[in-house]
Amino acid sequence: MKFTEFLKSKGATAALFMGIFYAVCMLGIFLPGYTAIPGNIDQLQIAIINDDKGEAGAQIADSLAEQLPFKEIKTDISNNAALEQLEENELALVIHIPETFSTDLQKGEVSSSIDFTLNEAGATVVASSMNQIVSQINAQLSAQFSQQTAQGILMNVNVPEEQAKEMAQKIENSYVGNIVTINDMPDGMHNNMLPMFLTMALYVGAMIASMQLVGAFKANRGKATKTRLFIYVQLTAIIIGIVAGLVSAGIAVGINDLSGELFFQIWGQQVLNYWTCFNFTAIVVFLIGEAGMILNIPILLVQTIANGATIPREMMYAPYEWASYISPMYYSVQAYFANIFGSVSVSPYLIGLGVVGLVAMLINILIVWFLHKPLPVAEV
Template identity: 65%
Template sequence: MKFTQFLKTKGAIATIFMGVFYAVAMLGIFLPGYSSIPGNVDQLPIAIINEDAGDYGATIADQLKENLPFKEIETELTNKQALNDLEHNDLALVVHIPKNFSDDLQKGEVSSSIDFTINEAGATTVSSTMNSVVTQINSQLSAQFSEQTAKGVIMNFNVPEDQAEQLANKIETAYVGNVITINEVPDGMHHNMLPMFLTMAGYTGAMIGAMQLVSAYRASRGKASKKRLFTYVQLTAILVAVVSSLFALGITYLINKPSGDLFLELFGHQVLNYIVCFNFTAVFVFLVGEAGMVLNLPILLIQTLANGVTVTRDMMYLPYEWMSHISPMYYSVQAYFASLYGSISPAPFIWLMAAIGAAALLLNILIVAFVHKTEPVENTEDTLETEGLKNTTEVTA
């Protein structure tokens, strides 16, 4: 057999195709998706809450609205409403100017501060970007107010030495930015990425499992009814979901050590994640067989960007944002963030993920019922009985 003949075999052709396809799909999806960082940072919504009755608060609020690089800046919310939106990652940053800001600044008895609140239980790009923005804002405001305070000191140039020292200290402490972090994530990238890793472990295993179990379903046609075989496929998927989730959480508790009180919640979440992802990826496999994996791969790659771990929905380009709305991976990741690090309920995300799984299950039922042909089922017991009688007759004869 010549090498050119070997290259024409189905295995070689499939290998060449998948090598080219995976390279094109991965780079064609990842590079455009990640190009939204930092280009789409201006799409992040923030809120500026000014409760100060004095001139300083209004001036700072106007300066921030004019100079910050964000297209959506909420100013009509109360601080309570803004913090609630921040908890749900509907805002990326809350700037709160307190009531007594101008009075404190003018009196100089205490340092005047503005609260900058950031939520860490969300996309890593958002929290890191907001920290950088807040650092720049605080540096500019500190310099601005120190300069204004210094002008007041110059007007009182002829003062005793002890008073001069107090005034110098007043200049240095005229303004202090108060950075508040809610839902802090423990140090280490393994903590930041845990919601994605747990979800990916279930999704990837489910995708491969869908290919293998649907192949077993097709190979078993004629040995049982479509309905019974489909039920066997689903029961096997549930069994794998339970077993694989125990192993996944075992490693998670060994390395990340989350609270033991969360075990049952995380276990149920991971089992549901596997079952939903199984039916989601099985749709194409039930429809077109093993070739469905060619469609599942780019969908998986898109979801690794559209799941909200690195890039928030506000920063995503439209194809990735659209995928996030129908992606089980997105809702699984957000639910894990809420359970592990957040202070909000994961229930809304869990219900949305379950709804996607129910829709995928219904599609699979319809495909099996109306697309797959019904084949006559072998009556194994009757066949064995007939063969037994035949053998008995032959021996008697």
């Protein structure tokens, strides 16, 4: 057999096709998707709450509203309400100018401070971007107020040494930016990416299992009714989810040093995650057979952006945002952010994950019912 003949064989041509196809898919999906960083940072919402009764607070609030690169900045909201929305990741940053800001500034006896509150239990790019923006704001305000303080208190040139030291300290400490982090995430990239890694670990396994279990379903046609075989497939997926969920939860708790209470919560979600992902990826396999895996890979790649681990929904381009509403990975990742690092209810995300799984299973039932013709069952 000549090499040219080998290249024309089914296996070689298929390998060539897959190499080109997945290179195009990965680059064509990832590169456009990640151009949203930092281009779509203006799509995030923040709140500026000015409780200061003096002029300084109003000037700062107006100046920040004009200069900050966000299309929607909430100002007609209380600080408590804004913090609640921050917990839900509806806001990316809350800037609060306290009631005594102008008074403290005028007295010069205490540092005037502004509170910048951000939530780390969410998309990675949000926390990092907000930290950078807050650092820039604080640097500008510190320089501005130090200059104003200097003009006010150094008008006398002949001052004693001790008094000069006090004045210098007042200049240096005239403004301090108070950065508050809620749901503080432990250091380490393994913590930031844990929600995505937990989800993907079972999604990939479920995707491969969809090909194998649907193949077993087809191979055993005639040995049992298609209804019974479908039930067997579902039960097998649940059993695999229980075992794989147990292993993955144990690894996550051990490596990330999580509390023992989280073990069973992660395990339970992993079981639901596996079953949902299995039915979600099995749709195209039930429809077109093993060739469905060719479509499942691009669908997976889209979800790695649409799951909200790195980019929040507000920053996604339309196709990725639309995908997030039907993506099992999105609901799973957000549930883990809320459960492991956050303080909000995990129920809406788990319900969303369960609904995606139920709808996917119903679609699979319809495919099996209408497209897979019943075969006579051989008597044993």
